[in-house]
Amino acid sequence: MSASKGTLDIHSPQLTDLVKHKKKAADREVFAVQSLEKDVPVTLHVVAKPSPAPAKSTKKSTPVWVLWVIWYNTYRRFFAVVFVVNFIGIGFAIAGKWPYAARYPGALVLGNLNVAILVRNEIFGRCLYLFVNTFFAKWTPLWFRLACTSTLQHLGGIHSGCAISGVAWIVLMVVHQFKMKYMFNDSILAFGVITSVMLFVTLCAGLPWVRNTHHNVFELNHRLFGWTSLCMTWVYTIVTNAYDTADGKFDHVGRYVVQQQAFWYTVGMSIFIVLPWMCTRHVDVDVELPSPKVAVLRFERGMQQGLLARISRSAVKEYHAFGIISEGTHAKHHYLICGVQGDFTKRLVSDPPRKIWTRELKFAGVSNTSTLYKRGIRICTGTGLGAALSTCIQSPYWYLIWIGSDQEKTFGPTISGLIHRYIGPERLLLWDSKVRGGRPPTMKILKEVYDQWQAEVVFITSNYVGNFEIQHGCKEAGIPAFGTLWDF
Numbered sequence: 099m100s101a102s103k104g105t106l107d108i109h110s111p112q113l114t115d116l117v118k119h120k121k122k123a124a125d126r127e128v129f130a131v132q133s134l135e136k137d138v139p140v141t142l143h144v145v146a147k148p149s150p151a152p153a154k155s156t157k158k159s160t161p162v163w164v165l166w167v168i169w170y171n172t173y174r175r176f177f178a179v180v181f182v183v184n185f186i187g188i189g190f191a192i193a194g195k196w197p198y199a200a201r202y203p204g205a206l207v208l209g210n211l212n213v214a215i216l217v218r219n220e221i222f223g224r225c226l227y228l229f230v231n232t233f234f235a236k237w238t239p240l241w242f243r244l245a246c247t248s249t250l251q252h253l254g255g256i257h258s259g260c261a262i263s264g265v266a267w268i269v270l271m272v273v274h275q276f277k278m279k280y281m282f283n284d285s286i287l288a289f290g291v292i293t294s295v296m297l298f299v300t301l302c303a304g305l306p307w308v309r310n311t312h313h314n315v316f317e318l319n320h321r322l323f324g325w326t327s328l329c330m331t332w333v334y335t336i337v338t339n340a341y342d343t344a345d346g347k348f349d350h351v352g353r354y355v356v357q358q359q360a361f362w363y364t365v366g367m368s369i370f371i372v373l374p375w376m377c378t379r380h381v382d383v384d385v386e387l388p389s390p391k392v393a394v395l396r397f398e399r400g401m402q403q404g405l406l407a408r409i410s411r412s413a414v415k416e417y418h419a420f421g422i423i424s425e426g427t428h429a430k431h432h433y434l435i436c437g438v439q440g441d442f443t444k445r446l447v448s449d450p451p452r453k454i455w456t457r458e459l460k461f462a463g464v465s466n467t468s469t470l471y472k473r474g475i476r477i478c479t480g481t482g483l484g485a486a487l488s489t490c491i492q493s494p495y496w497y498l499i500w501i502g503s504d505q506e507k508t509f510g511p512t513i514s515g516l517i518h519r520y521i522g523p524e525r526l527l528l529w530d531s532k533v534r535g536g537r538p539p540t541m542k543i544l545k546e547v548y549d550q551w552q553a554e555v556v557f558i559t560s561n562y563v564g565n566f567e568i569q570h571g572c573k574e575a576g577i578p579a580f581g582t583l584w585d586f
Contacts, residue, residue: 165570173252211261216370224459318416324371332368375457385446388507394509395434397434403489403493404463405421409456421465464583473496475498475555487516490525490526502529541568558572
């Protein structure tokens with residue numbers, strides 16, 4: 099390990115063809131490469147040291163079919179199906195062709211909202227990942243395992259589709275009540291409008307533009323108005339079902355209200371929302387500051403790979419998600435890499451906390467499905483290592499490609515030590531752009547490693563531009579890949 103260079107001095111056999119011009123014999127190094135097949139002797143590969151300034155490849159335009167396939171992904175397909183089915187139902191309801199919708203409009207509102215909340219519930223998510231990883235790992239056809247990963251990663255499409263549909267159904271319900279307002283008490287109409295407005299504001303606060311560019315605004319408003327919507331839904335559900343339109347009085351109380359579908363839908367929705375918050379704890383944390391760009395947080399107890407943690411300085415607001423690094427469930431600690439970008443992460447450096455709020459039940463990310471595959475590649479840039487490293491530490495069948503600048507100096511001895519101790523040179527490629535003089539020919543490296551490592555899939559953690567380039571390159575090359583997901 100060379101601290102003066104600011105990088106781990108580890109090379110990879112997969113850089114074989116990066117340099118085309120001649121090199122002297124003294125400039126070449128020989129590495130043992132682990133055979134992928136039994137009873138095959140270990141071979142030696144001659145690896146040319148890379149040029150300090152890699153030649154820039156000419157950019158070519160991405161084929162239209164690649165752009166379309168990646169844009170219309172499983173997230174959007176889920177969204178489209180849920181949206182279309184619901185709005186066909188709304189059309190039938192408006193035309194008077196669906197008696198159930200006319201009789202139980204509240205059930206359709208709350209049914210959609212229940213599903214929207216359920217698929218975002220950490221406990222439900224962990225159960226789904228556990229089921230898939232337990233019963234379908236390695237033996238099922240590759241296309242099926244890829245479909246499982248894609249489905250689990252893009253459940254947000256169901257969340258968005260059901261949330262929008264739920265708001266549409268409640269608007270239809272309230273409009274119908276106003277058309278027949280002579281049959282309803284003014285309090286029912288008032289709470290119907292208030293609940294609709296609260297749900298609409300909650301929906302708007304979760305739009306991609308708000309979520310990705312104004313995260314604190316999203317966090318505060320989506321949660322505040324979401325909780326307000328839940329309270330208003332309870333009131334609206336009770337007054338709507340308690341009111342008897344025949345005599346204009348609130349005669350249906352107690353047992354009658356409890357027997358209604360809408361009541362139990364509201365109970366279910368409340369449970370799905372409250373359960374994850376019951377796991378919230380104020381825990382001890384040690385903060386390591388290897389550089390002004392990064393804070394490394396250390397917590398008690400080990401974790402399985404592929405999990406993410408939400409942390410906050412407040413019990414109820416401004417939670418931020420980071421990938422968890424751990425040697426396994428047997429370990430004493432787990433770590434988070436927090437890149438200094440916004441106000442929250444800047445404060446971690448300027449005012450390191452001794453305690454921090456977190457949910458003890460962590461939620462699963464796409465890396466958690468790495469157990470489905472026989473061999474894979476984890477490629478990441480910068481602080482994206484936080485979501486990638488555990489997979490490669492805990493499984494000898496995953497290859498790590500980490501692209502960054504001045505990596506050891508920036509991320510410190512704790513992270514460098516984990517890499518050095520647990521990942522051998524036969525499945526590791528570190529590209530320090532500061533030492534090597536620029537960005538690597540990423541797709542060239544990835545294709546070579548993919549072929550030689552006999553990988554089944556590639557998981558990508560990078561910024562928007564890096565993710566776009568690698569994911570589109572993989573699709574064009576026919577390499578199965580899953581990238582960072584920004585809820586569209």
